[in-house]
Amino acid sequence: MAKFTNLDVSPAFRELTNLRPPALASLLSAKRVASCDIPMGGGLSFNWAASPVDEAILDALRRLALEQELVAKYRILVEGEIMNPGEKRMVLHHLARGQLGAKVEREGRDLREFYEAERKKAAEFATAVHSGAIRGSTGKTFTTAVQIGIGGSDLGPRALYLALERWARTEGRARMEARFISNVDPDDANTVLDRCDLERSLFILVSKSGTTQETLANEVLVRRRLEKAGLESARHMVAVTSETSPLARNPGYLASFYIDDFIGGRYSSSSAVGGVVLSLAFGPETFAAFLEGAHEADRLALESDVSRNAALLDALIGVYERNVLGMGATAVLPYSDALARFPAHLQQLDMESNGKRVNRDGASLAYSTGPVVFGEPGTNGQHSFYQLLHQGTDPVPLQFIGFRSGQTAGDVEVEGSTSRAKLQANLIAQIVAFARGKTDADPNKSFPGGRPSTLIRGERLGPAALGALLAHYENKVMFQGFAWNINSFDQEGVQLGKVLAKKVLAASGGGASGGEASGGGASGGEADELLAAYASILLPRKI
């Protein structure tokens, strides 16, 4: 039985707060670059040379990992323990990638088999679409897949699609284009649809519950456009949903693919939520390679030696920076244009998982939990927010990601170096500049240095590397949640807004409002008056 205790009662944590943080400028050395490097799976490595961790701190982190039973908790998680206590659910996204321990069953069903069967179903469906066996209602083959989903049904799959789109074109793996509709703002769906050849478009409706407000509204908008174009909408739409949702086994869809309650939205890219669209876009074998990379990273994360477990060490360094060094944000900086939307996915993954103020038993915490996560690709970010990172008042830990080779052919040599070499040289320069800084007679041109970073590196970004990258962050976030003793797998913080939005809509009598009257009479309370006051300045005017 695992023991769940708060971070601040751990003796190792208390020791960490007493240890003197190392001077990064002198700690970072060529030797550390070579030695502080851990394989992550998918051909990636985690290099922590430029993080503020010396032997004494590493030793305390090692003990912290043991005291908080981080790896032990991961082990029981993958074997089906209820690790989402608020919702009384198992947490099984790892199982969508492979078996890591004993069988996990639910009502006599082997859940690894269930996930694998759904993956195969998606693979067969994709193959049938690619071969032309499945076509649109006017007999034309499908060339575009359009995912309709929001949050975890959008950010992860979209980031992964963008990450592999160029790779697939270069490698001859591109099968279909993919697009994404997420926002309830109809300007989003209208813009995407204006650019689609609807006859050749296959829509993937993704909602686990089958009740997501934004997604259902966008479904209606899409169906209306299809029908207006003379198409049978049921022959242009598939569903990814749970077996108990209203969308399951529904004749309104060409096919349905199933997920269950044990894979949360932000962890669902490895399930049918990502699998259908990625198999359609790049072929089932590419999605399988992605899952293999993720599974390899998952296996490596079972390692109990902190210095050989990249996700675990990344998590512990983050806890040290957050709770001992007091840093409130983390920047994710991929030196790869293909990863342009990966930070937006991590923003959800991390902030929705660990943005919690009570522990798993509901007690208020006296320490900080998840940081603000943000980022943009390098070198773009260098010409944007790096000024604050270098010379701002509050240090921000940095997570660099870089690859030796690019995804596309075609490069030029200018002033003796290729663009690719320039990209990588900038990455190298930034790590060193942040860590070491520079003194200058002009204080405005001085750099304090001592700004910590880590580096995830690989040869080239392809499906296995991407799978390992995604799994690394999922496992890092999980380990941090265990360290903080919070439930990283629920998201009660999104509920209140949903309830109040429905109240506003109900009070406004269906969405059109003239002002004063709206919302006022619903229950007469102060909150209703307030909602009505905002409704009068924000709701669409009555026609």
Place this chain on the structure above:
Amino acid sequence: MAKFTNLDVSPAFRELTNLRPPALASLLSAKRVASCDIPMGGGLSFNWAASPVDEAILDALRRLALEQELVAKYRILVEGEIMNPGEKRMVLHHLARGQLGAKVEREGRDLREFYEAERKKAAEFATAVHSGAIRGSTGKTFTTAVQIGIGGSDLGPRALYLALERWARTEGRARMEARFISNVDPDDANTVLDRCDLERSLFILVSKSGTTQETLANEVLVRRRLEKAGLESARHMVAVTSETSPLARNPGYLASFYIDDFIGGRYSSSSAVGGVVLSLAFGPETFAAFLEGAHEADRLALESDVSRNAALLDALIGVYERNVLGMGATAVLPYSDALARFPAHLQQLDMESNGKRVNRDGASLAYSTGPVVFGEPGTNGQHSFYQLLHQGTDPVPLQFIGFRSGQTAGDVEVEGSTSRAKLQANLIAQIVAFARGKTDADPNKSFPGGRPSTLIRGERLGPAALGALLAHYENKVMFQGFAWNINSFDQEGVQLGKVLAKKVLAASGGGASGGEASGGGASGGEADELLAAYASILLPRKI
């Protein structure tokens, strides 16, 4: 003569730190929603009802504005005082939009006339392109404009283009498509070029100095592709640069448009940097309307009464939240899909301007300056990082933006309300949920509330509203810089990385590296060894 003193010596600031912060949940009322609302220009209003500012705090902020001479400093800035002391430059982006005070001259030239002449030149050029008087080298009309630039030459113009693209299509103002190449990662340029009809593409090379590494590398990549396609690259490319740059009056470009050193990159969207691409995309009259909206906001920001000056009050509330309430980040949350990249622009504008640790005289500061800025459009963000915003340990001030009407036609009613109404209802619900919170028997379902926000609202997002929105944030950032007594107009923090990147490239002998040897011998120091160690694991391998 203006007086420049640090924030923490201001008596009003010290008083602010002693005032009890109001309980937002009870402060926010229907009455405040109606009364705390300031016109911003362009048809927008700034509603600060849900900010933690009661009468006592407002009064102290009023005095702080006077003590730090915020509006007086803005007045001398627009009249040509050297307000960028590090680089000994005037700061004149407001002048690109209109005259706000006395004439500003440089070497006998009226600079308002200069900016206006460049705007007219861009307008005439765009008109000639639209009419077909100017065509590509094979005689075809141009249909696509591709901006090549990075940082301020990319983020602002790109965000503005996306903000008006749908509006322009709906209103019949769409003249050309625009695309953007920024990253030195050649995967970026290759992907954009693969999707362009090169014969019909006009490239806009934007670099004030004419020496930006990324932009020049991308120029060569683009020219090679054009020539490979049998096109004369000089007839497909214009330059936006300073009159003294190598790109000026250069026969390699079809036309050149000029900017000067008094408009910084992140403030340059109102100059030819934004003007050429936006005039090409939407017509000169749309760009003129955008400038008018910005100019109107600039005029309103001269108002000395804090409660009637939206940019000033927004700035002061931010300083209060940062330096008294200790909040380290700010989220920008536009409930408009068209503003998807506006937060990325604000990230540069704010973090590059105010991420400074020394004051304008070079003395270290004992207080925090610019926050981390991040954001994504609503309702998408609600399904992502809002969990942390509602229930995380560290409150983050929120800047909502919303419009009553959308940009495109086509909406559907589902369950009694349109998508547009749902979008706005969610915005309303979030403001109230963050401010008031909710108690629940289950602590995991409780919301602490007291999380402050402001709201920028308008009828519909069009060019004038967008101009006012942009100018509002530029002026807010400027006022905050004055309050913190920093120079918001230089960016010395970007230099060290540039220098080290060149060193890595020089040591690697042109970009291809086999490992150990690279960088090592440059000057033999410890830093060189370190750069070499990273080069051995990150630089592209020698072929």
